[in-house]
Amino acid sequence: MIFARRAIQRRLDGLRKIIGNEAVNNLVHRLNLLGKDRIAAMWEVVILHALATSGSLKHEVPLSDGSKPDVGFDNGAISFTADITSVSDEGLDEESPVFELFKVLARAQKKLGLPSGGLDVRPYRKVVSNSRGSRTVLRLPPRKRLDEFVRNEIVPELRRQLQAGNTPLRVVVDDERAGLEIIMDPAGGEFSSGGFAAYSTPTIKDGNPLYRALKAKASQLREADGTKGVIAADGDCAAFADDRIGRDTVSMEKIAEEFLRQFSSVDFVLLLAVREGIGAHLPAHTVLRLHPKLVMRNGDERRRALASLFEKAIADFPEPVNSSTNGALRAAEKGFDLGNHGGCKMGSGKIRVSARELMEVLAGIRTFDDGGALNIDAARKEHRAQSPITRKFQAELSAGRLPAKVSVIQTGENGNDDWIEFEFGDKDAAITKFR
Numbered sequence: 561m562i563f564a565r566r567a568i569q570r571r572l573d574g575l576r577k578i579i580g581n582e583a584v585n586n587l588v589h590r591l592n593l594l595g596k597d598r599i600a601a602m603w604e605v606v607i608l609h610a611l612a613t614s615g616s617l618k619h620e621v622p623l624s625d626g627s628k629p630d631v632g633f634d635n636g637a638i639s640f641t642a643d644i645t646s647v648s649d650e651g652l653d654e655e656s657p658v659f660e661l662f663k664v665l666a667r668a669q670k671k672l673g674l675p676s677g678g679l680d681v682r683p684y685r686k687v688v689s690n691s692r693g694s695r696t697v698l699r700l701p702p703r704k705r706l707d708e709f710v711r712n713e714i715v716p717e718l719r720r721q722l723q724a725g726n727t728p729l730r731v732v733v734d735d736e737r738a739g740l741e742i743i744m745d746p747a748g749g750e751f752s753s754g755g756f757a758a759y760s761t762p763t764i765k766d767g768n769p770l771y772r773a774l775k776a777k778a779s780q781l782r783e784a785d786g787t788k789g790v791i792a793a794d795g796d797c798a799a800f801a802d803d804r805i806g807r808d809t810v811s812m813e814k815i816a817e818e819f820l821r822q823f824s825s826v827d828f829v830l831l832l833a834v835r836e837g838i839g840a841h842l843p844a845h846t847v848l849r850l851h852p853k854l855v856m857r858n859g860d861e862r863r864r865a866l867a868s869l870f871e872k873a874i875a876d877f878p879e880p881v882n883s884s885t886n887g888a889l890r891a892a893e894k895g896f897d898l899g900n901h902g903g904c905k906m907g908s909g910k911i912r913v914s915a916r917e918l919m920e921v922l923a924g925i926r927t928f929d930d931g932g933a934l935n936i937d938a939a940r941k942e943h944r945a946q947s948p949i950t951r952k953f954q955a956e957l958s959a960g961r962l963p964a965k966v967s968v969i970q971t972g973e974n975g976n977d978d979w980i981e982f983e984f985g986d987k988d989a990a991i992t993k994f995r
Contacts, residue, residue: 561602562880571609572605578619579612608630610876614873615634623784638862641784641786642830643781647769647794658754660703668714672722678728678745682754697759774790802851881975898916899975909983911982
């Protein structure tokens, strides 16, 4: 998830008395299901709660055509109806399924009896052009045909080269079916790698996932009265990124402006991107920040009131703890994100460890020597040095010192874990020789 689970839960609790238990229970159900809809539900929770702190909020009030916009808002100075959408590049990933190809090839490695890793995949690209512009597509089979393609075209050649003793294995396909180069080290490796053209970077103003998401919401707002808008949030979509390079790329603002030009019934678009920046304190470090952008037509007198409202509402947002890409990946995984696992802080007579990791150690699920790994079984197959946490506890025990004080250092709603700090006392006669 992009925001910490504690932060989301606090806002769910607050929304129950605003939009009712039934609506919140529906959001909870979506948040507990694996997949990218968890990100959409997460954004709805955070946005609805933020607006509720700034005025009167109504949720899913039916319109005459049966549509139920997410937001009906009024604070006296401004009122509007809006829909919330989380935008991802999922459709583009279906068209250029390079990440799925990695998974299929990893399964093929296992069936061939080869260790994991050591795989390098280089899909070729093609440029698709029409009257509105050009875009890049990777020359790969459709996602639903990848298994068949690898089984029939790639695996037989890999097996032939294995039998011939080739190393590394290399397969090139360059025809109407696909264009790519695959290199595989029979000895495996610590990592796999690849290189491919940026197929998700938007190059056509009205031909990209963000524009299509906005367009879909326009029809749902058609029967609403007064000011109407769309709140579009980053659900792992390249259009929201700020690191695009190239004269042909179009920004999220330009896409929203094109949408407003084509759909005069919508008055504003609020864009919510999650971007990386540099922290304010030394040493320099990367931080995640929300990057909001209100897009309206030139000369619209409602801009000041809406901008003031959204600035106040966004101040209620929690801090991002994951990028949109990592948040989407975590949303598709079972279980919960790791906390402060593997981390520690040591001083004279003190050690601070992850509260969640300590609970798992005490419950017999893991040891500190597992290094906080998510996949414990895989970690134990590797040769790992003894954890500094284990060494610290052993040193204090060998010196005859027991914990004299145990404290909980809470991290707040933006943390997925707390810290437990042990302070060790003087030598204890219970475990040392008399002196």
